[in-house]
Amino acid sequence: MDNRSSHEIPGSVIAFTGQGGLPALRIESAASTAEIHLHGAHVTRFQKTGGEPLLFMSAASEFAPGKAIRGGVPIIFPWFGPREGLPAHGFARTTTWNPTGSEVLPDGSVRLRFRLPSEVSAVVEYTVTVGDSLTLELTVTNTGTADLTFENCLHTYFQVGDIRQTGITGLKGVRYLDKVAGTEPTESEETLRITAETDRVYQDTAATVDIVDPVLRRRIRVRKSGSLSTVVWNPWIDKSARMPDFGDDEYPHMLCVESGNVGPHAITLTPGAASSLVQEISSTPLD
Numbered sequence: 018m019d020n021r022s023s024h025e026i027p028g029s030v031i032a033f034t035g036q037g038g039l040p041a042l043r044i045e046s047a048a049s050t051a052e053i054h055l056h057g058a059h060v061t062r063f064q065k066t067g068g069e070p071l072l073f074m075s076a077a078s079e080f081a082p083g084k085a086i087r088g089g090v091p092i093i094f095p096w097f098g099p100r101e102g103l104p105a106h107g108f109a110r111t112t113t114w115n116p117t118g119s120e121v122l123p124d125g126s127v128r129l130r131f132r133l134p135s136e137v138s139a140v141v142e143y144t145v146t147v148g149d150s151l152t153l154e155l156t157v158t159n160t161g162t163a164d165l166t167f168e169n170c171l172h173t174y175f176q177v178g179d180i181r182q183t184g185i186t187g188l189k190g191v192r193y194l195d196k197v198a199g200t201e202p203t204e205s206e207e208t209l210r211i212t213a214e215t216d217r218v219y220q221d222t223a224a225t226v227d228i229v230d231p232v233l234r235r236r237i238r239v240r241k242s243g244s245l246s247t248v249v250w251n252p253w254i255d256k257s258a259r260m261p262d263f264g265d266d267e268y269p270h271m272l273c274v275e276s277g278n279v280g281p282h283a284i285t286l287t288p289g290a291a292s293s294l295v296q297e298i299s300s301t302p303l304d
């Protein structure tokens with residue numbers, strides 16, 4: 018069965034051959050456009066009509082089976098970070114997901130659903146709503162007979178005009194794991210600024226985070242639910258140079274603010290139980 022046609026909606030959901038020859042969908046909503054590669058159910062573009070793309074995509078990204086796409090919104094599941102002998106950040110981002118439905122909502126937004134052909138005893142569904150904002154919902158239902166423990170994360174790459182001028186608010190007072198320094202301090206800054214390699218897992222926070230970008234003259238708002246971890250990541254100069262699928266000069270133009278449940282916030286579902294992680298991305302012009 019050609020699973021690229023059953024969910025197409027003329028003028029709203031259009032199947033096309035994406036980068037690297039991978040199957041992809043273009044979404045045209047009343048307020049925005051988006052692209053999703055089925056490889057990873059990966060949102061590779063979200064752009065409000067007349068605006069700059071909200072998501073960063075690396076020009077050096079690979080688009081190939083078994084490789085993670087660098088940019089957009091990688092889905093991290095069922096583990097976060099490295100795991101001995103297994104792919105970093107889990108297998109969801111390198112698996113081809115099945116589209117299971119699409120619809121145009123009364124307000125002109127377009128909603129798509131995907132399902133992960135899973136190796137675990139779970140149904141893993143992803144709902145993407147493309148409108149004036151982009152809403153992503155990852156739902157895991159334990160269909161097995163034993164408890165299911167996993168980490169998840171929507172590893173969103175945002176496009177910023179210049180990271181050195183970008184402010185991040187919403188994390189003051191939150192304890193975080195600093196993966197670069199190996200320490201666990203508490204955020205003291207009202208407005209966090211990135212001035213070096215930054216790789217932090219903010220813990221026990223359900224807070225909304227704003228990215229204030231005076232160069233692109235916009236505020237990106239990251240709202241979430243079902244998430245107690247917020248990851249803030251920028252590889253800066255040396256790590257960028259070590260990453261084969263990321264340009265040496267791209268780090269000033271990206272910032273990851275990731276919503277998930279990692280480390281001490283890993284989720285355990287009893288048989289039959291379900292959990293949902295939601296990230297909503299919106300933007301407004303700066304005055």
Ligand code: BG6
Nearest residue numbers: 085105106172196216248250275
């Ligand atoms: C972040 C991690 O979420 O993802 C970083 O905190 C990691 O440690 C980054 O470097 C990118 O990971 P990957 O596997 O996509 O290169």
